[in-house]
Amino acid sequence: MSVTELINLDKLNWNAAIDILIVSALIYNVLLLIRGTRAVQMALGLGFLAIFFYLTRWLHLEMIQWILTNILPYFVFGIIVLFAAEIRRALANIGKNPLIRQFSQNPLVETYDEIVLAATTLASQRIGGLIVIERSIGLKNYIESGIAIDAALSYDLLVAIFSPGAPLHDGAVVIQKDRITAAACFLPLTVNPRLSKELGTRHRAAIGVTEESDAVVVVISEETGIISVVAGGQIERSLDGDSLRQRLESIFAGKEPDRELGLSAMLERQ
Numbered sequence: 001m002s003v004t005e006l007i008n009l010d011k012l013n014w015n016a017a018i019d020i021l022i023v024s025a026l027i028y029n030v031l032l033l034i035r036g037t038r039a040v041q042m043a044l045g046l047g048f049l050a051i052f053f054y055l056t057r058w059l060h061l062e063m064i065q066w067i068l069t070n071i072l073p074y075f076v077f078g079i080i081v082l083f084a085a086e087i088r089r090a091l092a093n094i095g096k097n098p099l100i101r102q103f104s105q106n107p108l109v110e111t112y113d114e115i116v117l118a119a120t121t122l123a124s125q126r127i128g129g130l131i132v133i134e135r136s137i138g139l140k141n142y143i144e145s146g147i148a149i150d151a152a153l154s155y156d157l158l159v160a161i162f163s164p165g166a167p168l169h170d171g172a173v174v175i176q177k178d179r180i181t182a183a184a185c186f187l188p189l190t191v192n193p194r195l196s197k198e199l200g201t202r203h204r205a206a207i208g209v210t211e212e213s214d215a216v217v218v219v220i221s222e223e224t225g226i227i228s229v230v231a232g233g234q235i236e237r238s239l240d241g242d243s244l245r246q247r248l249e250s251i252f253a254g255k256e257p258d259r260e261l262g263l264s265a266m267l268e269r270q
Contacts, residue, residue: 046079114154118159119241119244120244122158123225126224126225127162127222130205131219132175132206132209133175134176135252137215142186146168146183146184170184172185172186172209190208206235207233210231210234214231216231
């Protein structure tokens with residue numbers, strides 16, 4: 001089909017209009033997904049190769065066209081490897097759809113007080129902490145990287161885990177429903193270039209895991225004692241006990257929409 005036939009308005013009908021809307025929505029969401037990431041430069045490079053390929057066809061450069069024709073199919077596999085994180089995030093976003101959530105809801109059972117009390121205690125003593133709360137998307141990969149615990153969630157256990165000198169104080173604690181599933185877990189670090197240089201490894205790990213899942217993370221800074229909460233790739237800092245409890249209740253009650261990126265605007269308010 002030629003470009004002229006493709007844009008022929010005489011053939012525009014309801015099916016074509018729906019087709020255009022769906023394609024436009026897909027392109028828009030892909031652009032939102034890669035905005036502010038290293039994938040932007042890769043996408044520009046792939047776009048340049050596509051334009052160059054059609055330019056060689058127009059100019060009848062047969063040798064270059066033959067080379068590109070034989071090489072370009074392998075770029076499909078390259079795209080899968082290079083954009084693995086973005087593809088995972090896109091599939092995770094599909095799972096965040098409200099219609100799908102109704103069948104996979106995993107609410108936190110009245111355990112805010114234990115988490116809040118542990119966070120404020122650790123903050124007052126300048127002890128670092130990283131508490132990951134699982135929601136709809138499973139965190140099995142990260143749980144398997146740590147030490148299995150499977151114990152009832154309690155303030156005392158959280159404080160004991162993160163106490164300096166404790167065997168499991170390094171890494172993150174993962175909470176499933178009202179149980180501490182694992183400790184000393186490794187999390188992926190975010191590669192967002194817009195992050196403040198003030199954020200350390202704990203905060204970058206917290207943002208990284210929330211970029212790839214719908215988990216909520218509570219972070220306690222060892223250097224400053226500041227409590228932060230991270231959800232949807234966004235971080236909110238300088239919380240006290242009351243504000244932390246309100247944020248957790250708001251997120252798990254579904255009053256806070258999942259948002260992607262937008263970190264710089266929030267960090268500027270700190």
